[in-house]
Amino acid sequence: MFxxxxxxxxxxxxxxxxxxxxxxxxxxxxxxGTLATAAALRKRIESIVPPEDRKFExxxxxxxxxxxxxxxxxxxxxxxxxxxxxxxxxxxxxxxxPGMLGxxxxxxLAVHFLNEEAKRSGYWNGSFTGRAVGIPTDEELPSxxxxxxxxLTVLAPDAxxxxxxxxxxxxxxxxxxxxxxxxxxKTMNSDKRYRPGYLGGDRRWVTGQRVxxxxxxxxxxxxHRTARRI
Numbered sequence: 001m002f003x004x005x006x007x008x009x010x011x012x013x014x015x016x017x018x019x020x021x022x023x024x025x026x027x028x029x030x031x032x033g034t035l036a037t038a039a040a041l042r043k044r045i046e047s048i049v050p051p052e053d054r055k056f057e058x059x060x061x062x063x064x065x066x067x068x069x070x071x072x073x074x075x076x077x078x079x080x081x082x083x084x085x086x087x088x089x090x091x092x093x094x095x096x097x098p099g100m101l102g103x104x105x106x107x108x109l110a111v112h113f114l115n116e117e118a119k120r121s122g123y124w125n126g127s128f129t130g131r132a133v134g135i136p137t138d139e140e141l142p143s144x145x146x147x148x149x150x151x152l153t154v155l156a157p158d159a160x161x162x163x164x165x166x167x168x169x170x171x172x173x174x175x176x177x178x179x180x181x182x183x184x185x186k187t188m189n190s191d192k193r194y195r196p197g198y199l200g201g202d203r204r205w206v207t208g209q210r211v212x213x214x215x216x217x218x219x220x221x222x223x224h225r226t227a228r229r230i
Contacts, residue, residue: 001025007040009033012067014041019150024053026148029085030060032071035193041071042080051082057146061090064106070193073105076112077194086147087126088113091162095125095132107184108194132162 003025005016014033018025032041048054061069075083092110113124125133127144134157135141143153188194 005044007033007037007044009037009071010067012037012065012071013062014071016044020148026146026150027056028058028060028146028150029056031062031068032073032075034067035070035074037071038074041075045080045083051080054080054082054084056083056085057087057148057150058152059085059088059090061088061109064109066105069105069109073108073112073188073194076109085116085123087122088116088124089127089133090125091132091134091157091165095128095130104184104187108188108191111185111188132157134158134162 001018001020001022003018005018007014007016009031010033012033013031014037015030017028017030019028020026029041032038045054059072061072063069090106090109090113092106092113117124117130125131128134133154135154137159141153141155143151145151
């Protein structure tokens with residue numbers, strides 16, 4: 001069994017992949033969409049019962065645009081009961097060359113990942129021994145096998161693309177030094193968008209529900225989830 005489900009993420013992405021046995025599928029999560037996507041993602045995770053089965057073989061955060069990373073940050077600020085990620089792939093300041101600076105939300109996510117890495121080594125970019133997720137120059141594309149028989153081949157980024165990540169990042173970080181977890185944690189904790197229960201900040205796109213947007217209660221437009229099963 002192989003299925004890809006696209007959760008409502010506005011202009012971003014939130015891809016839920018299941019593979020293996022239908023009775024006991026294994027899961028991969030790629031990106032978390034916008035802040036609003038976190039509600040739909042939480043609902044999808046909580047639909048898995050019992051809570052001990054809410055496991056992901058891999059979480060991939062492809063890049064730091066807010067419509068890909070914000071939903072993950074929101075979810076990790078108050079994760080659902082039993083939610084467990086074996087390994088996360090994400091390129092942030094610790095994986096980049098000295099002097100490369102990451103945007104604020106990337107620094108915030110690094111705080112979560114550093115905390116988890118301290119608990120169990122290999123959590124963050126473990127397949128790359130903690131270094132940047134990417135491909136070597138003039139060598140065969142790297143492949144990695146996940147538990148359950150799922151094979152991943154990495155197509156990008158290469159060294160040149162990683163180098164380009166520097167562009168424009170230095171102007172983003174103002175409140176703390178890039179790569180400073182303590183400074184990032186303090187700034188993140190003061191950002192109400194990532195506090196549990198906060199509903200403002202962007203539109204809510206939770207299918208078929210009434211939710212609070214700022215101070216107004218509005219009926220949401222429906223977005224359909226699409227799944228492909230093979």
